[in-house]
Amino acid sequence: GAVVSQHPSWVICKSGTSVKIECRSLDFQATTMFWYRQFPKQSLMLMATSNEGSKATYEQGVEKDKFLINHASLTLSTLTVTSAHPEDSSFYICSAPGQSSLGYTFGSGTRLTVV
Amino acid sequence: KQEVTQIPAALSVPEGENLVLNCSFTDSAIYNLQWFRQDPGKGLTSLLLIQSSQREQTSGRLNASLDKSSGRSTLYIAASQPGDSATYLCAVLTNTGGFKTIFGAGTRLFVKA
Numbered sequence: 103g104a105v106v107s108q109h110p111s112w113v114i115c116k117s118g119t120s121v122k123i124e125c126r127s128l129d130f131q132a133t134t135m136f137w138y139r140q141f142p143k144q145s146l147m148l149m150a151t152s153n154e155g156s157k158a159t160y161e162q163g164v165e166k167d168k169f170l171i172n173h174a175s176l177t178l179s180t181l182t183v184t185s186a187h188p189e190d191s192s193f194y195i196c197s198a199p200g201q202s203s204l205g206y207t208f209g210s211g212t213r214l215t216v217v
Numbered sequence: 218k219q220e221v222t223q224i225p226a227a228l229s230v231p232e233g234e235n236l237v238l239n240c241s242f243t244d245s246a247i248y249n250l251q252w253f254r255q256d257p258g259k260g261l262t263s264l265l266l267i268q269s270s271q272r273e274q275t276s277g278r279l280n281a282s283l284d285k286s287s288g289r290s291t292l293y294i295a296a297s298q299p300g301d302s303a304t305y306l307c308a309v310l311t312n313t314g315g316f317k318t319i320f321g322a323g324t325r326l327f328v329k330a
Contacts, residue, residue, distance in 0.1 A: 108260070112258075124330060136322075143322075144322060145306070145320040145321055145322040145323060146306070146308075146320040147320075148317055148318065151315065159315065189245075195260055195261065197261075197318070203275075205249060205251050205263065205266045206251070206263070206311070207263075208260050208261040209260055210259075210260035213258060
């Protein structure tokens, strides 16, 4: 079935540094990738939608310059958290329209901790 | 604005019990509703997807129903097992300002051996 590989699964970084998260569709082409963020005991919130070859669409309240999204190929979308701060610590997860009857396929998520 | 609510927020049951998780949504104009399982610190596993034209879907011990007009869905888990312990999320796919999946906050389930 459709698989989205997300890396890294967890990362700890210092405040002020940047972190890149990758999501790859392994056996299908993903023209669209959704990026979500989940704070502890809260629901997943859509941050942005990336589209291959064009600019990402950001949800209201999400800073474009802080969360850089690149979707340069049909199998790779990246989210870069720039100048990370402790309040950016969260669980980030990507999702692409899948090929199965189960709709969207999710990556395994990245737990980011900024210290 | 579409909002998805899940009740209860947490649930603890003894092994073998049948249980029902509830999900409600405010806007009935959805394309589909999906139930996911999330284990601590991990990604999502899709369990069942119900298209807007469907009433229910079944997979093994899981059965999900959808009443779009009343904005409700239930996930029924039969003969619960400790391995079912996880957070269960429901999500609806809408097309308001572009296709979006809106998630509920989840129900944390703990099945005691």
